[in-house]
Amino acid sequence: MEYRIEAEDLNVYFDELHILKDVSLKIPKNTVTALIGPSGCGKSTFIRTLNRMNDLISTFRREGTVLLDGEDIYHPKVDVVDLRKRVGMVFQKPNPFPKSIFDNVAYGLRVHGITDKDVLEQKVEEALKGAALWNEVEHILDKSAMGLSGGQQQRLCIARTIAVEPEVILMDEPCSALDPISTTKIEDLIHKLKRDYTIIIVTHNMQQATRVSKYAAFFLHGEIVESGLTDQIFLEPCDQRTEDYITGRFG
Amino acid sequence: MSRWTEEFFIEKGLLLTAVSSIIIIALIIIFIFMEGLPAIQAYGFFNFIFGMDWAPSSGQYGVFPMIIGSLGITVLSLLMAVPLGILCAIFLSEVASSKMRRILNPTIQTLAGIPSVVYGFFGLILLVPFMRVQFGGTGFSMFTASIILTVMILPIIVSVSEDALRSIPQEYKEASLALGATHWQTIKNVIFPAAIPGVITSVILGMGRAIGETLAIIMVAGNVVQIPGSILDPVRALTSNIAIEMGYATGIHYNALFATGIVLIFMIIVLLILANYLHYKKKVTIGGGYL
Numbered sequence: 001m002e003y004r005i006e007a008e009d010l011n012v013y014f015d016e017l018h019i020l021k022d023v024s025l026k027i028p029k030n031t032v033t034a035l036i037g038p039s040g041c042g043k044s045t046f047i048r049t050l051n052r053m054n055d056l057i058s059t060f061r062r063e064g065t066v067l068l069d070g071e072d073i074y075h076p077k078v079d080v081v082d083l084r085k086r087v088g089m090v091f092q093k094p095n096p097f098p099k100s101i102f103d104n105v106a107y108g109l110r111v112h113g114i115t116d117k118d119v120l121e122q123k124v125e126e127a128l129k130g131a132a133l134w135n136e137v138e139h140i141l142d143k144s145a146m147g148l149s150g151g152q153q154q155r156l157c158i159a160r161t162i163a164v165e166p167e168v169i170l171m172d173e174p175c176s177a178l179d180p181i182s183t184t185k186i187e188d189l190i191h192k193l194k195r196d197y198t199i200i201i202v203t204h205n206m207q208q209a210t211r212v213s214k215y216a217a218f219f220l221h222g223e224i225v226e227s228g229l230t231d232q233i234f235l236e237p238c239d240q241r242t243e244d245y246i247t248g249r250f251g
Numbered sequence: 252m253s254r255w256t257e258e259f260f261i262e263k264g265l266l267l268t269a270v271s272s273i274i275i276i277a278l279i280i281i282f283i284f285m286e287g288l289p290a291i292q293a294y295g296f297f298n299f300i301f302g303m304d305w306a307p308s309s310g311q312y313g314v315f316p317m318i319i320g321s322l323g324i325t326v327l328s329l330l331m332a333v334p335l336g337i338l339c340a341i342f343l344s345e346v347a348s349s350k351m352r353r354i355l356n357p358t359i360q361t362l363a364g365i366p367s368v369v370y371g372f373f374g375l376i377l378l379v380p381f382m383r384v385q386f387g388g389t390g391f392s393m394f395t396a397s398i399i400l401t402v403m404i405l406p407i408i409v410s411v412s413e414d415a416l417r418s419i420p421q422e423y424k425e426a427s428l429a430l431g432a433t434h435w436q437t438i439k440n441v442i443f444p445a446a447i448p449g450v451i452t453s454v455i456l457g458m459g460r461a462i463g464e465t466l467a468i469i470m471v472a473g474n475v476v477q478i479p480g481s482i483l484d485p486v487r488a489l490t491s492n493i494a495i496e497m498g499y500a501t502g503i504h505y506n507a508l509f510a511t512g513i514v515l516i517f518m519i520i521v522l523l524i525l526a527n528y529l530h531y532k533k534k535v536t537i538g539g540g541y542l
Contacts (some may be wrong), residue, residue, distance in 0.1 A: 051429060085431030095422035098445055107440070108430035157426070164430055 037219030088166035094153035131159035151182025287509030320486035327397035336408030363406035371470030391473030415449020
């Protein structure tokens with residue numbers, strides 16, 4: 001099996017707090033991997049390590065390696081800006097910029113130097129279609145993105161992410177602020193996107209994990225208790241703690 | 252006392268304090284108009300506003316050169332203070348380490364606390380001779396005054412703009428960086444545009460201080476009533492005119508100084524309306540609310 005991301009013996013600290021403890025996880029290409037576990041177990045910290053978003057926090061410290069397509073993303077020669085272009089991210093709370101719908105999607109393209117109007121229009125349309133939002137916003141592209149519903153805003157954020165054509169999309173509880181109908185739309189979208197992208201999704205919703213992912217990893221207190229095929233983890237967990245969590249005995 | 256009456260008295264008490272400030276402003280404006288209008292009536296509105304000569308001894312009361320003087324000093328100092336202040340605010344909010352901020356912020360606040368007479372004195376002793384040597388003339392000029400004003404309004408622009416920049420939600424910054432934008436691209440395209448309403452507020456406050464400043468300007472602007480041919484010519488501001496002549500003015504001259512105050516009030520009102528309009532136009536929605 002081909003792996004897109006390989007984390008090996010990853011340890012993350014914020015000041016003296018040991019957040020991730022010897023985490024090793026391989027993420028297969030062009031599939032959906034779900035990260036589950038109770039709040040504060042390190043799932044979000046883990047995915048924010050994959051696009052080096054934690055670098056923004058001054059107390060962040062890391063040991064161990066993270067390979068993207070076999071290359072160490074924490075190597076001193078790695079260009080963080082280029083890395084973040086290859087590893088896109090969708091956040092928990094929909095966070096479109098206070099700009100028009102068009103400018104939101106075109107933002108990433110523009111910062112990467114695309115100025116040609118026709119190219120921009122074409123790529124924005126592709127991205128909005130890819131995020132299953134085009135039909136709803138086709139006629140209001142110049143309106144503020146803040147006027148969209150929460151679910152539409154989150155799909156706009158996904159459109160914005162896929163517009164720069166990343167290899168990996170990290171999703172940090174993308175549906176936690178959305179209603180069930182919007183959630184269904186995003187899940188359908190994830191099914192569609194997995195053909196072209198490697199998706200890692202953090203979720204608190206067990207049903208969602210079984211619906212969208214092929215692989216899963218169960219985090220607890222900063223360690224990976226169990227990882228593998230989602231079906232196997234949910235139907236025949238190897239570890240008692242995994243079983244307790246997915247059957248709702250804690251968490 | 253029952254809970255209801257207690258609430259009643261607190262609410263009415265708060266209302267009274269709010270109303271009292273309105274009453275005070277109204278009284279001041281009424282007084283200025285009562286004292287000032289006779290001069291405008293006697294000399295003629297058009298002659299007063301657009302008259303080129305101010306010579307109380309021969310009955311000439313034209314304030315136009317001083318309107319130009321006030322506007323010139325204000326605009327010139329804003330031209331210097333706004334870019335400087337905004338860049339400084341960006342540095343403080345986005346680039347500076349927390350250690351550096353702990354040193355810089357109190358320094359800038361101290362700058363705001365220095366009395367204007369000290370600035371004026373500093374300008375008179377150091378800046379005026381320097382300008383005289385560098386550019387010739389007397390050294391007293393519109394340019395000298397606006398340099399002093401720049402230093403005086405800089406702290407307001409820096410601190411209010413910095414607050415505006417720092418109040419931009421971290422999510423926007425993260426969203427931009429996650430798309431592969433550089434830090435500077437993020438500042439330029441996301442953080443700064445979202446903070447523009449707050450930055451405009453800082454400019455309004457700075458402008459208000461600049462146009463109302465009196466003492467420091469008297470000490471370095473030269474106070475000659477003329478329309479300046481260049482920024483190195485001496486000018487007199489409206490505020491300076493009142494302060495310089497109030498001590499000995501009588502009769503219509505006395506009323507003409509109050510009329511100068513009316514002009515000043517109107518100029519500030521117009522500038523405030525303009526600035527508020529810009530603020531309103533640039534207002535952006537962030538999350539559920541406005542910024």
